[in-house]
Amino acid sequence: MESIDAIKRLAALAQDSRLAVFRQLVKAGKEGLAAGDIARSLGITPNTLSAQLTILTNAGLATSRRDGRSIIYAADYDAMSALLIYLTEDCCQGRPEVCAGLADVAGRAVCAR
Amino acid sequence: MESIDAIKRLAALAQDSRLAVFRQLVKAGKEGLAAGDIARSLGITPNTLSAQLTILTNAGLATSRRDGRSIIYAADYDAMSALLIYLTEDCCQGRPEVCAGLADVAGRAVCAR
DNA sequence: TCCATATTTCCATTATTATAGAATTATGGA
DNA sequence: TCCATAATTCTATAATAATGGAAATATGGA
Numbered sequence A, B: 001m002e003s004i005d006a007i008k009r010l011a012a013l014a015q016d017s018r019l020a021v022f023r024q025l026v027k028a029g030k031e032g033l034a035a036g037d038i039a040r041s042l043g044i045t046p047n048t049l050s051a052q053l054t055i056l057t058n059a060g061l062a063t064s065r066r067d068g069r070s071i072i073y074a075a076d077y078d079a080m081s082a083l084l085i086y087l088t089e090d091c092c093q094g095r096p097e098v099c100a101g102l103a104d105v106a107g108r109a110v111c112a113r
Numbered sequence C: 001t002c003c004a005t006a007t008t009t010c011c012a013t014t015a016t017t018a019t020a021g022a023a024t025t026a027t028g029g030a
Numbered sequence D: 001t002c003c004a005t006a007a008t009t010c011t012a013t014a015a016t017a018a019t020g021g022a023a024a025t026a027t028g029g030a
Helices: A003-013 A016-028 A035-042 A046-058 A075-089 A098-113 B002-011 B016-028 B035-042 B047-057 B076-090 B096-113
Strands: A062-067 A070-075 B062-067 B072-075
Touching: A003 A016, A003 A046, A003 A062, A003 A075, A003 A098, A003 B016, A016 A035, A016 A046, A016 A070, A016 B076, A035 B096, A046 A062, A046 A070, A062 B035, A070 B047, A075 A098, A075 B016, A075 B096, A098 B002, A098 B076, A098 B096, B002 B047, B002 B076, B016 B035, B016 B047, B016 B072, B035 B047, B035 B072, B047 B062, B047 B072, B076 B096
Parallel strands: none
Antiparallel strands: A062 A070, B062 B072
């Protein structure tokens, strides 16, 4: 992963309502959520939300598909995984001080499958 | 970790020269680097770099201490670790799709100690 | 076809961020 | 004390991002 792509993803997540949107998408899973439902539940106007979803999508963190009149957005888990791996390996060079706690957390999550 | 702190850290890293600074600090280890050396090696004016170091420091990602005429900056590994754990656990809810590759990377890094 | 719903695009406004010149502060050495 | 070096703070400017009203586009149903 290129650092410029990492920066795009970091910037996409570095804003309160976008981070909230992304969390909702993660929670919603593969089925995803309609743009309108997200806007309603977060109290964001539809046009503003649309701009934020575009930013998340351009960063690679979300995908979209049309379903009838709605557009359904879903989190891209692979992109998020790639970002975390970039931060861990490239940016932090796998330093044990950074990785130790993370290995526990990620490992536990995988084992709980 | 609060989401507002995570956003601060994400924003601090979401800019090319700040990310480059942070990478250098990680590479430099606990001893850290003098502000002037960072400015020279990255070709940033000292006042601009100072502003960026302040942002990294306020986000908790760097610490500073004076040594003679120089001010030495160092990466705060704990803060970075906390951010990665936040993104993995809180934001991504430990989803295996996100965690699997990360568990490998972080685990390998820890085992290589 | 006509209408309501869902979302996006266009546009303007406001707020925030990035950058660097100039001045200031702090330290160490002659 | 005086000077050179290191870094920061002050200030202004330019660039980018966030927000929302209004209009446009797309879909499904009567």
